[in-house]
Amino acid sequence: MELVIKIGKVGKTIPKKHALDFINGITVGIDFTARDLQRKCIEEGLPWEICKSFDYSAPIGSFVAIERFSDIKQIHFSLKKNDKMVQYGCSGDMIFFFDDIISYISKFITLKTGDIIFTGTPKGVGQVKKGDKLEAYLENEKMLNKIVL
Secondary structure, eight states: OEEEEEEOSOBSSOOHHHHGGGEEEEEEEOOOOOHHHHHHHHHHTOOSHHHHOSTTOSOBOOOBOGGGOSOGGGOEEEEEETTEEEEEEEGGGOSSOHHHHHHHHTTTSOBOTTOEEEOOOOSOOOOOOTTOEEEEEETTEEEEEEEOO
């Protein structure tokens, strides 16, 4: 589970000092990986797209305005699996902050209104099984409620 930012305007080669102006909203999302397919791709020297691009592989919550947060370097997010907390993070602990990510990506890709960026996951990545109940929170608000299919 990780923070997901939504881009609010078109930009290319965005300077870091202006990058936060491109954020239109923030939420949480889960970036699933099919590890069995990933292992096979690694063994065969193939790209990993199939491991990350299957149906329902990246559920996200509803976006909220970035202005809602008094300090965007102190946004807390968490994930419960079957009612047990398995991940907890804070935006201030990210290796690469929002402005770094936006500025870097925009060197190679024109960011467009509505694009979303998954920002990276805190510790606690683990296996899920069919029937597991996942609940993702942004601060203390439940943003995503998913039963693994």
